[in-house]
Amino acid sequence: MKKNMGSADKIIRVLIAIGVFILYFTGTIHGTLGILLIAFAVVFVLTSLVGTCPLYLPFGLSTLRKKLKD
Secondary structure (H helix, E strand, C coil), X not given: CCCCCCHHHHHHHXXXXXXXXHHXXXXXXXXHHHHXXXXXXXXXXXXXXXXXXXXXXXXXXXXXXXXXXX
């Protein structure tokens, strides 16, 4: 897949995922909502590692900076 995520996008997603994990494991969020948010956090981490967001593809979005040609 073509990469479409910039470094700022990746960092923000990982920070949000860490926040959700902390809230879940401290018991602040729990139950169905907690499980749902953990699932989203895992998706955020995976998309950050791969560098591609499948939801960006149908809309043609990209947060990746374009390289300047010399």
